[in-house]
Amino acid sequence: xxxxxxxxxxxxxxxxxxxxxxxxxxxxxxxxxxxxxxxxxxxxxxxxxxxxxxxxxxxxxxxxxxxxxxxxxxxxxxxxxxxxxxxxxxxxxxxxxxxxxxxxxxxxxxxxxxxxxxxxxxxxxxxxxxxxxxxxxxxxxxxxxxxxxxxxxxxxxxxxxxxxxxxxxxxxxxxxxxxxxxxxxxxxxxxxxxxxxxxxxxxxxxxxxxxxxxxxxxxxxxxxxxxxxxxxxxxxxxxxxxxxxxxxxxxxxxxxxxxxxxxxxxxxxxxxxxxxxxxxxxxxxxxxxxxxxxxxxxxxxxxxxxxxxxxxxxxxxxxxxxxxxx
Amino acid sequence: xxxxxxxxxxxxxxxxxxxxxxxxxxxxxxxxxxxxxxxxxxxxxxxxxxxxxxxxxxxxxxxxxxxxxxxxxxxxxxxxxxxxxxxxxxxxxxxxxxxxxxxxxxxxxxxxxxxxxxxxxxxxxxxxxxxxxxxxxxxxxxxxxxxxxxxxxxxxxxxxxxxxxxxxxxxxxxxxxxxxxxxxxxxxxxxxxxxxxxxxxxxxxxxxxxxxxxxxxxxxxxxxxxxxxxxxxxxxxxxxxxxxxxxxxxxxxxxxxxxxxxxxxxxxxxxxxxxxxxxxxxxxxxxxxxxxxxxxxxxxxxxxxxxxxxxxxxxxxxxxxxxxxxxxxxxxxxxxxxxxxxx
Amino acid sequence: xxxxxxxxxxxxxxxxxxxxxxxxxxxxxxxxxxxxxxxxxxxxxxxxxxxxxxxxxxxxxxxxxxxxxxxxxxxxxxxxxxxxxxxxxxxxxxxxxxxxxxxxxxxxxxxxxxxxxxxxxxxxxxxxxxxxxxxxxxxxxxxxxxxxxxxxxxxxxxxxxxxxxxxxxxxxxxxxxxxxxxxxxxxxxxxxxxxxxxxxxxxxxxxxxxxxxxxxxxxxxxxxxxxxxxxxxxxxxxxxxxxxxxxxxxxxxxxxxxxxxxxxxxxxxxxxxxxxxxxxxxxxxxx
Numbered sequence: 001x002x003x004x005x006x007x008x009x010x011x012x013x014x015x016x017x018x019x020x021x022x023x024x025x026x027x028x029x030x031x032x033x034x035x036x037x038x039x040x041x042x043x044x045x046x047x048x049x050x051x052x053x054x055x056x057x058x059x060x061x062x063x064x065x066x067x068x069x070x071x072x073x074x075x076x077x078x079x080x081x082x083x084x085x086x087x088x089x090x091x092x093x094x095x096x097x098x099x100x101x102x103x104x105x106x107x108x109x110x111x112x113x114x115x116x117x118x119x120x121x122x123x124x125x126x127x128x129x130x131x132x133x134x135x136x137x138x139x140x141x142x143x144x145x146x147x148x149x150x151x152x153x154x155x156x157x158x159x160x161x162x163x164x165x166x167x168x169x170x171x172x173x174x175x176x177x178x179x180x181x182x183x184x185x186x187x188x189x190x191x192x193x194x195x196x197x198x199x200x201x202x203x204x205x206x207x208x209x210x211x212x213x214x215x216x217x218x219x220x221x222x223x224x225x226x227x228x229x230x231x232x233x234x235x236x237x238x239x240x241x242x243x244x245x246x247x248x249x250x251x252x253x254x255x256x257x258x259x260x261x262x263x264x265x266x267x268x269x270x271x272x273x274x275x276x277x278x279x280x281x282x283x284x285x286x287x288x289x290x291x292x293x294x295x296x297x298x299x300x301x302x303x304x305x306x307x308x309x310x311x312x313x314x315x316x317x318x319x320x321x322x323x324x325x326x
Numbered sequence: 327x328x329x330x331x332x333x334x335x336x337x338x339x340x341x342x343x344x345x346x347x348x349x350x351x352x353x354x355x356x357x358x359x360x361x362x363x364x365x366x367x368x369x370x371x372x373x374x375x376x377x378x379x380x381x382x383x384x385x386x387x388x389x390x391x392x393x394x395x396x397x398x399x400x401x402x403x404x405x406x407x408x409x410x411x412x413x414x415x416x417x418x419x420x421x422x423x424x425x426x427x428x429x430x431x432x433x434x435x436x437x438x439x440x441x442x443x444x445x446x447x448x449x450x451x452x453x454x455x456x457x458x459x460x461x462x463x464x465x466x467x468x469x470x471x472x473x474x475x476x477x478x479x480x481x482x483x484x485x486x487x488x489x490x491x492x493x494x495x496x497x498x499x500x501x502x503x504x505x506x507x508x509x510x511x512x513x514x515x516x517x518x519x520x521x522x523x524x525x526x527x528x529x530x531x532x533x534x535x536x537x538x539x540x541x542x543x544x545x546x547x548x549x550x551x552x553x554x555x556x557x558x559x560x561x562x563x564x565x566x567x568x569x570x571x572x573x574x575x576x577x578x579x580x581x582x583x584x585x586x587x588x589x590x591x592x593x594x595x596x597x598x599x600x601x602x603x604x605x606x607x608x609x610x611x612x613x614x615x616x617x618x619x620x621x622x623x624x625x626x627x628x629x630x631x632x633x634x635x636x637x638x639x640x641x642x643x644x645x646x647x648x649x650x651x652x653x654x655x656x657x658x659x660x661x662x663x664x665x666x667x668x669x
Numbered sequence: 670x671x672x673x674x675x676x677x678x679x680x681x682x683x684x685x686x687x688x689x690x691x692x693x694x695x696x697x698x699x700x701x702x703x704x705x706x707x708x709x710x711x712x713x714x715x716x717x718x719x720x721x722x723x724x725x726x727x728x729x730x731x732x733x734x735x736x737x738x739x740x741x742x743x744x745x746x747x748x749x750x751x752x753x754x755x756x757x758x759x760x761x762x763x764x765x766x767x768x769x770x771x772x773x774x775x776x777x778x779x780x781x782x783x784x785x786x787x788x789x790x791x792x793x794x795x796x797x798x799x800x801x802x803x804x805x806x807x808x809x810x811x812x813x814x815x816x817x818x819x820x821x822x823x824x825x826x827x828x829x830x831x832x833x834x835x836x837x838x839x840x841x842x843x844x845x846x847x848x849x850x851x852x853x854x855x856x857x858x859x860x861x862x863x864x865x866x867x868x869x870x871x872x873x874x875x876x877x878x879x880x881x882x883x884x885x886x887x888x889x890x891x892x893x894x895x896x897x898x899x900x901x902x903x904x905x906x907x908x909x910x911x912x913x914x915x916x917x918x919x920x921x922x923x924x925x926x927x928x929x930x931x932x933x934x935x936x937x938x939x940x941x942x943x944x945x946x947x948x949x950x951x952x953x954x955x956x
Contacts, residue, residue: 193799195799198782199783202782205772213769213782214753
């Protein structure tokens with residue numbers, strides 16, 4: 001029994017062990033339903049649009065996944081991203097070279113992440129509280145910096161990620177899609193194929209066990225917040241590609257929207273379980289719902305109801321699955 | 327069997343729950359559809375209209391939405407109402423516009439969150455031949471949309487300013503200003519109009535202070551408390567909207583100076599009109615969101631029937647509402663206003 | 670240095686020893702001048718009442734806790750541990766009572782947690798690619814060798830039984846412990862059959878020449894497997910006895926303080942002994 005089972009690690013095992021399977025099924029079901037019930041949903045242009053609509057929140061959610069995997073939560077991610085967009089746009093408006101402005105924007109967002117991580121690890125405070133504080137500070141900083149204005153973006157580099165390309169002259173793709181996909185794949189690789197990734201999971205699973213196993217828990221945590229900051233910095237660039245306007249009032253619900261995508265993607269809020277690919281699917285589910293329900297002629301308020309129901313369902317399934325395991 | 331682990335089960339679970347959720351929403355969908363009977367494909371020649379407001383929650387936009395729905399139903403048009411999640415949700419409005427274009431609507435009525443943030447999506451819609459009309463808030467530039475049906479907010483602010491100045495009579499003005507969201511177009515227009523009507527420059531020392539309130543009552547109250555702390559002898563207050571005016575009144579009353587201060591506001595919500603009748607503040611300038619919505623829907627229907635696109639800025643008007651008229655300012659009383667208010 | 674019971678000191682040099690360890694937490698003295706000796710190839714049981722300071726002693730020896738005073742020696746050389754990693758570098762592996770496993774991760778990942786292996790060449794050096802297959806194979810080999818049956822090394826630890834988890838934790842220690850394996854209450858949470866398997870495992874480790882420190886409350890288990898028994902009381906070592914020469918009752922007497930080792934090495938009764946816990950003093954008792 002033991003020996004035969006040992007050899008049987010094939011496709012079936014992989015599928016069952018990959019946490020993104022549930023969300024993927026949900027996504028496929030949603031796409032199928034909307035394709036059947038509306039004439040306009042299943043359409044190359046629209047599918048491309050859905051992906052574009054999910055890019056900013058999807059990128060925020062990628063960083064959020066890292067933090068949630070360690071058992072934390074980042075309430076300040078969207079605020080940091082907004083600060084990044086303002087820096088980029090305003091610096092260019094003030095005559096700074098675009099590449100420099102871009103790097104400065106990303107660097108500041110990384111610095112916000114590093115500071116958050118530093119406070120979380122050095123003082124041992126709960127990430128919820130720390131990021132709640134950072135959220136307030138960064139939001140205020142954005143408003144102060146913007147001085148009550150929003151900054152339209154006309155520069156090519158800052159809007160680059162929204163640039164549309166046509167594959168076979170038919171399929172509308174943006175550079176932002178490629179960037180997002182690349183980041184997802186890179187982090188998927190790092191989380192599943194490198195020691196760092198295993199340490200991230202182990203810290204989220206049981207940080208004391210990780211410490212006793214010889215993992216540098218603080219260093220791992222700090223690295224997670226820094227990497228997440230980098231991801232949020234790119235999210236800022238993505239945001240300018242989508243809406244060429246840096247607005248201090250934008251993405252006020254981006255933090256919770258990103259948590260929604262993470263949870264829909266099957267990652268556990270308790271840490272240590274989940275995958276970034278699930279988050280990608282989760283972000284797509286939200287955009288598919290919004291698009292599909294609009295095609296079906298359903299008003300906004302009911303769309304929010306659907307998303308809410310799904311989030312609760314996803315967490316319930318997570319809980320249920322884990323209780324079964326005991 | 328043991329290896330059919332919980333993850334497989336959870337996958338199926340999610341799928342089942344998703345299907346359930348969609349069924350629930352699907353049911354909501356059918357009831358929505360029966361509300362506007364006879365919805366069919368494009369073949370029936372019905373006008374399809376998309377409405378994108380700033381938020382779903384503000385009574386102004388609720389009034390606008392309900393009026394648009396009623397008018398669409400009367401005209402046999404189909405109307406889908408979408409909204410941003412909060413003031414400033416450009417991203418959400420862009421996605422809403424894109425989804426409406428994809429759905430194949432004939433016309434989109436939009437209250438843009440940011441005068442320039444959603445221009446790309448608007449251009450995309452117009453490139454496909456869709457009529458785009460801005461309601462309530464202008465785009466910048468104005469010709470990014472086919473037409474704008476809105477209150478002339480500079481004029482509304484000016485009316486407020488004129489009234490408040492006239493109500494002060496002989497007194498030397500000492501003014502506080504409660505603004506909305508920094509950078510907001512409407513905010514800026516009303517503010518500018520008020521100072522113009524009132525007859526003061528932006529940097530006049532008789533403007534003792536200004537604070538953003540986001541149009542929120544509790545913030546306005548707090549802002550007013552703080553301003554009163556450092557400014558003496560205040561006798562005039564500009565407010566961007568009625569919640570801000572209510573907040574200002576609470577703060578003034580707590581200081582016992584409510585009777586000596588002329589507070590003005592803009593909006594014309596029913597609560598605001600009642601406030602004016604009960605003397606919480608002296609004046610409000612009523613806007614007509616229903617008119618905006620009805621004009622918008624009418625233009626959309628006209629467009630699908632005849633291909634005529636409306637153009638330019640259409641002022642849907644404003645009216646000074648007060649029970650203490652002053653010479654030189656045309657006004658309506660609250661009895662009339664209560665019959666015409668929104669929300 | 671007080672060493673009340675350094676009985677006939679055995680000939681071979683200890684693999685791991687400690688002298689005069691002290692650790693205080695505020696007003697609580699957890700280790701009060703404790704000594705410790707582990708000889709090559711032996712199973713040394715450490716027994717004592719709850720709160721006698723066994724866990725703190727073990728943590729000091731495994732690097733999880735840094736003592737305030739005293740000295741730890743590995744193979745005769747003084748060392749200072751600043752964390753579990755330091756102890757591991759000296760070949761000391763610990764199986765903690767709560768096992769220190771990541772439940773959501775698979776068996777092989779847990780075995781190599783904190784010391785993952787990378788692929789050779791560019792893939793490993795530049796792309797930091799883990800040698801997942803190699804680690805699984807190695808994990809299987811170690812588990813097979815110790816006779817620990819799990820369905821698959823790619824199975825999450827949380828799907829294992831308590832005994833299997835214990836087995837994985839022991840296998841991890843055995844795979845990397847070159848000098849010493851320390852086990853904290855390995856049978857406390859297990860049933861009879863699973864306990865027997867763990868004792869079996871300890872036997873196998875000894876057969877491989879690896880000395881084992883076994884912290885346990887279970888006298889029958891201790892007497893079943895240990896070569897020597899270290900009795901801990903009030904934060905220090907009060908006796909080291911051979912299970913072959915002493916009865917369980919005598920050991921229990923030493924634990925409770927009803928008996929003590931006299932100057933001649935014989936046991937004698939103590940009248941007024943009641944308290945067995947850690948000393949609670951303002952003044953401290955460092956020597």
